[in-house]
Amino acid sequence: MESVPDGVASKCQACDEILFVRELERNLQVCPKCGHHHRLRVAERLAITLDEGSFVEMDGDLVSGDPIGFPGYSEKLTAARSATGLNEAIVTGRGVIDGMPLIIGVADFAFMGGSMGSVFGEKIARAFERAAEEVLPIVIFSASGGARMQEGLVALMQMAKTSAAAKRAALAGVPFISVLTDPTTGGVLASYASLGDVILAEPGAVVGFAGRRVGRQELGGHLPPNFQTSEFQAEHGFIDRVVHRKDMRIVLSCLLRFFGSEPIGEDDEIRERANGR
Numbered sequence: 001m002e003s004v005p006d007g008v009a010s011k012c013q014a015c016d017e018i019l020f021v022r023e024l025e026r027n028l029q030v031c032p033k034c035g036h037h038h039r040l041r042v043a044e045r046l047a048i049t050l051d052e053g054s055f056v057e058m059d060g061d062l063v064s065g066d067p068i069g070f071p072g073y074s075e076k077l078t079a080a081r082s083a084t085g086l087n088e089a090i091v092t093g094r095g096v097i098d099g100m101p102l103i104i105g106v107a108d109f110a111f112m113g114g115s116m117g118s119v120f121g122e123k124i125a126r127a128f129e130r131a132a133e134e135v136l137p138i139v140i141f142s143a144s145g146g147a148r149m150q151e152g153l154v155a156l157m158q159m160a161k162t163s164a165a166a167k168r169a170a171l172a173g174v175p176f177i178s179v180l181t182d183p184t185t186g187g188v189l190a191s192y193a194s195l196g197d198v199i200l201a202e203p204g205a206v207v208g209f210a211g212r213r214v215g216r217q218e219l220g221g222h223l224p225p226n227f228q229t230s231e232f233q234a235e236h237g238f239i240d241r242v243v244h245r246k247d248m249r250i251v252l253s254c255l256l257r258f259f260g261s262e263p264i265g266e267d268d269e270i271r272e273r274a275n276g277r
């Protein structure tokens with residue numbers, strides 16, 4: 001969002017309306033005029049998704065090396081860390097929604113375009129492994145330009161690694177809900193993010209493998225206007241449902257219950273009631 005000097009108002013990226021920052025915050029960063037969903041930072045996403053104070057981060061201290069000695073990568077990583085206050089473009093951990101425990105991952109586009117390098121992939125893989133071990137559902141919010149080019153092949157390998165981890169979690173009977181937010185593209189879309197038992201997306205998010213420019217070249221210049229949006233992908237069966245940000249938590253809660261989650265403690269109460277106590 002483009003802020004005007006005093007930080008009281010900002011301009012909607014989609015409709016150019018001037019909006020009060022406070023109003024936008026209250027509205028979960030969704031433009032009240034046109035409904036455009038502005039990108040969220042990790043902390044904002046966790047705050048509107050999980051029960052208050054329930055998040056416990058895992059693997060937060062993992063940091064990327066410079067596996068192929070890419071010029072300027074170390075400096076870029078340092079700059080991204082200090083600009084975002086994060087160690088990587090993905091944060092993973094445990095959390096609770098409506099009393100139901102889960103493993104959660106949230107990507108942050110502000111950290112090097114949410115790109116997936118070795119640490120991003122490792123954290124995703126470990127999140128799936130923990131979910132499988134503890135038989136907990138897993139929810140991952142993706143926002144990514146794709147594989148991190150500064151890590152070359154090491155980054156591309158994360159596609160196979162995260163996909164294999166997702167499969168192992170599936171074999172362990174763990175439900176995986178993949179939430180695609182703006183943008184989810186490239187190697188992230190082409191790996192674990194497409195493997196959800198349920199795939200949700202925020203309205204208007206860019207969701208596609210390559211960009212519009214490549215698509216236009218491939219298809220001889222003709223692209224539908226909503227090409228590579230979540231709505232287009234939902235119409236064509238790739239996404240199960242486009243969910244407004246204000247409804248996301250309740251939809252996730254319903255899905256967790258559908259997949260058999262129960263609020264902590266509730267199963268004991270039900271058992272006691274069934275036993276006539």
Ligand SMILES: [Zn+2]
Nearest residue numbers: 012015031034
């Ligand atoms: Zn707007």
